[in-house]
Amino acid sequence: LPPPASNEMMDPRWRPTVNEREFIEQALQSDLRVDGRRPFDFRKLKIAFGREDGSAEVELGETRVMGYVTAQLVQPYKDRPNEGTLAIFTEFSPMADPAFEPGRPGEAAIELGRVIDRGLRESRAVDMESLCVVAGKHVWSVRVDLHVLDNEGNLIDAANIAALAALSTFRRPECTVGGDDGQQVTVHDSEVRDPLPLTIHHLPIAVTFAYFGDGNIMVLSIQHTRKKLLWEEG
Template identity: 50%
Template sequence: MKETPLSNCERDFLLKAIQEKKRLDGRETYDYRKLKIMFGTDYGCCFVELGKTRVMAQVSGELVAPKDNRPNEGIMFFSLELSPMASPSFEHGRQSELLVKLNRQLERCFRNSKCIDTESLCVVSGEKVWQIRVDVHMLNHDGNLMDAASIAAIAALCHFRRPDVGIQGDEVIVYSPEERDPIPLSIYHMPISVTFAFFQQGTYLLVDPCEREERVMDSLLMIAMNKHREICSIQSSGGIMLLKEQVMRCSKIASVKVSEITELITKALENDKTARKAGGKCGFAESMPQERITALKKEETSVEMTDATERANNIILEAEVPPQTQSLVVPLPGMGQVGQGLKNRQGLEEDEQDEEEASNSDEDQEAVMEVETTQKAQGDVVEISDSEEDEVVILQPEKTDRVQKKTSSSSQLKGPKASKKQQRK
């Protein structure tokens, strides 16, 4: 499956952003993406994240017969895998052009540069030597696979420990890690690859190109260098020719980046070493959050019979304590809680509301009765008797004032009429 080509608009946008010295992820021209190095639980397993590019390297060793032309030297073997999980453009079980190029570059970077003492891998001259195998798996492809693969490979080689070997007569005995401590590899230097991308016939230069920038680039330059500024390998691919000044400029930039990455690898190795000595968590598998299914797991709890009588006495004392002395916990509404001295409130919210309404109605009736009794004492209540029921009409204060005014006015009218009648008599 081939890569989906970019549209003309997207291609023009990327090239215009590069002309203005701007990148999609906000980096500067010579900036690397965020680099993260982690080690596995076993020796020789390394996991590298370069931005969104993820690579895992695993180093293993076995005793094999040496080569005829080099009977006193061990063997180094590199194997890369571009799985479809990393990118849809990769096909499983088929060697693409990119895979062959990456594999050759790794061999030049590590084997031809003599970064590892292969003579120390010899056990019996001409019969048994150690074969060190480096398997590199691409987990996610977001550009610059060569740099991530070289960092993961050299970090895994520095982290690897081979078993100790003893010779008794014609027999070769391989000791387990419990019997003898494993032995690290003798590494002279750490070659690290730095990738440069050129655009518009070499006019513009970028370090650590991402996947989209690799699609629109014109040429690619990979320089493998160690912290001593020694060039281990150099490879250029593309249709343009680079000038001497451009190559020298890239080598100066690569020397700075290699020294920074080397310091990061040494710090990661030291942190892993201290974590293993302290007995804490080590490896990227332990640092990830794990959700394990423990339904079939039986947890064994230690049973102590020495203080059984004390626990029984404490339980009896707690049972004899009256509920008033215990601290009552008020549960949340809608939560059921049953226990000694605690009240179950589950499903009793409606009953409490009914009781509150009933208590409020009782209080209202008592208030009405008190008003009626006071008004009866004052004579402001007019009772209308009926054969079956007695209805009580309560006159408001305004109505009582009007009645008093009417009665007073009628008495005033009745007064002068009576006086006139007396005069006539």
């Protein structure tokens, strides 16, 4: 995935002093990080799936992001009559980080949504053509809402996994096409016909790297807390 416009947007609180920076770089030269991890150790990962299809909560270290997926029938874009749509929306709450302001999404929330959206679109993770019901008239528009519950760094990685987890469990209503013109769409209730999962080709995982010193020290998955966090599959 391409890097965001500014890493500081993702965590505006992170302003290391000169002494802190020197201490971190000296520790990294000894192949050790301030939280006890090695340079390429990932954060502890936990994924909790909700009772409803298309909902998931991700904990990456102490950062928590909840993803929720919905869908509705819309008219497709004229230049893509056979494809559905996928949109990412993010919400930053002051409860997650005092630096987040209430109200309209700030620059950080917009940038985070763009990075996640671009990663899913350019990798063609979701089959857009499978979302087409009637070419040129009715397609499914899938919406992913990402709610940042606790910001302790690595928002891109956590939000990316939350979006993928929610999309993987989402089920859209099944629909049939009929009528005199063969273009009338009937959306069936889940009690009548089982909802259908999305067609997902692969799961593109975002991984954040940082460079220290003269650029010769590379670290996986930035961590701003001081607690020891080890890799664990969710």
